[in-house]
Amino acid sequence: EIxxxxxxxxxxxxxxxxxxxxxxxxxxxxxxxLAWYQQKxxxxxxxxxxxxxxxxxxxxxxxxxxxxxxxxxxxISRLEPEDFAGYYCQHYGSSPWTFGQGTKVEIK
Amino acid sequence: EVQLLxxxxxxxxxxxxxxxxxxxxxxxxxxxxxxWVRQAPGKGLEWVSLIGGSGSGGSTYxxxxxxxxFTISRDNSKNTLYLQMNSLRAEDTALYYCAKGALDYxxxxxxxxxxxxxxxxx
Numbered sequence: 001e002i003x004x005x006x007x008x009x010x011x012x013x014x015x016x017x018x019x020x021x022x023x024x025x026x027x028x029x030x031x032x033x034l035a036w037y038q039q040k041x042x043x044x045x046x047x048x049x050x051x052x053x054x055x056x057x058x059x060x061x062x063x064x065x066x067x068x069x070x071x072x073x074x075x076i077s078r079l080e081p082e083d084f085a086g087y088y089c090q091h092y093g094s095s096p097w098t099f100g101q102g103t104k105v106e107i108k
Numbered sequence: 109e110v111q112l113l114x115x116x117x118x119x120x121x122x123x124x125x126x127x128x129x130x131x132x133x134x135x136x137x138x139x140x141x142x143x144w145v146r147q148a149p150g151k152g153l154e155w156v157s158l159i160g161g162s163g164s165g166g167s168t169y170x171x172x173x174x175x176x177x178f179t180i181s182r183d184n185s186k187n188t189l190y191l192q193m194n195s196l197r198a199e200d201t202a203l204y205y206c207a208k209g210a211l212d213y214x215x216x217x218x219x220x221x222x223x224x225x226x227x228x229x230x
Binding site: 033045 | 153155172205214215216217219220221223
């Protein structure tokens with residue numbers, strides 16, 4: 001089973017700042033089958049990024065993903081008020097399809 | 109528009125059973141992998157189970173935490189996904205989401221329902 005560890009647990013930033021979220025895998029994630037989801041309070045998760053760096057339909061270009069092997073990053077170039085939320089990385093190469101424990105981006 | 113509507117959650121005693129349903133619309137349900145993902149109160153996301161689409165013969169997969177207790181199934185004629193949960197434990201308390209998988213990568217969840225709450229308590 002691939003264990004995903006996200007850091008930091010909480011990121012306190014102001015609107016307009018850049019956010020950098022990290023996701024580290026316990027073993028190499030095959031073919032970069034790494035996704036990111038956003039979850040706002042009281043809402044279901046929403047797919048943001050798949051295949052490490054491809055944005056899902058309707059996701060603004062201030063969201064970008066990068067990385068390979070065991071180290072992956074989600075970057076939000078300039079935080080908008082609606083971006084303050086929880087973010088989860090996930091590998092989807094094979095069962096079990098595991099998630100990281102999440103990073104909360106909160107308003108400073 | 110893809111829509112996923114879960115139902116069947118509620119309060120159940122430890123050791124009890126519950127069946128969740130997820131009514132799907134807006135896509136060709138039978139061909140897509142479908143999953144259940146849960147989220148305990150204040151916690152992160154945990155994948156629970158996946159069932160393949162018609163192309164895979166409906167193969168099923170389970171997290172170790174539910175294997176032998178939960179059964180995933182689908183009725184393609186009704187566009188509905190199910191999760192039969194037996195021998196429920198307090199640690200199964202969570203919001204259970206139905207999620208649609210991508211056609212080529214079943215574990216990539218591109219649409220989610222709003223969830224149904226399961227509470228296991230005496």
